[in-house]
Amino acid sequence: MVSESGSDEAALFKSYGNLQPINAELAKPMLKEAKEILDPLGILFWLRQGTCLGAVRDQAFIPWDDDIDLGSVIGLNGLTEDMIAPVFDAFRERGYYVNVESNDRWIAAGMMKASTRIDLTFFRIIDDSIFHFPFIWIPAKLFANLKEIxxxxxxxxxxxxxxxxxxxxxxxxWITPKEDYEQDVLDQVAKTPVAKTTPMPGQPSTKIRVLNVREELVSGAEVSVVGLGEANTDDNGYVEFGxxxxxFYAVVIKFENHEEILYQELLSPGASYTYTPDASVTNGRLMVLSEEK
Known part of the structure; x- marks a missing residue:
């Protein structure tokens, strides 16, 4: 249950599956507060993704954006990894719920306060690039000499x-405002270098089962986990990926005359999921795949 403060774990994870347009009146002071926290800690951060797009193109938050996106790059602008943990502590002291995840690509935090989310990511440089969802590699040189606006x-x-x-x-x-931007982003994945991440040895496969609107198994459906691979479902409606x-991953499912981009799905190695289409919606759904128990 989400607390009245909107500053807890339930509020954070609800925000990922039920995207709500950001409240600009709340976002503006929260962005200022983030700067007040980060600047004294010596963290040179930059606006990223939708926040950057809105700031550069519109000089405003994008009306349909759902969060504040901030970033910094480990190894650039004086940032070292030991500087990061105190950042999360400082946000907690200001009343934020902070959930931290890390891997070889980044150390990232989803931070929730007053039902508004800040996504703060500290990127690792891999082969002179940093990773952006959903498998887009961007040259690290773009973050070495940041521009003030x-x-x-x-x-x-x-x-x-x-x-x-x-x-x-x-x-x-990008200069043209577009609420349905997902396909444009996926097109960029095809232009990016081959993914630099692979499953750990012995890691169990993740399964996705595809059903049609009548909840019948679909064999031969095309399933793509964007940036990782494509495969067709077997006679039992399943496909496997490492x-x-x-x-979070972007998944594209195609069969017969149906195609849907699932732009944000939380998937775990070794888990099994079921996809069921909604005949009335073909775009914009999030967190659609249900985990099989």
């Missing part, structure tokens, strides 16, 4: 040049 009555940093960053993430048409981590 005016935004929300303050001065904030963005990748430099921001246009190159936004093109890498959202494609060449996932490197418990993480």
């Amino acid at each position: 005016e935004f929300m009555d303050g001065k904030y940093l963005v990748p430099n040049p921001p246009e190159e960053y936004l093109t890498a993430k959202y494609g060449p048409n 996932l490197p981590y418990n993480d």
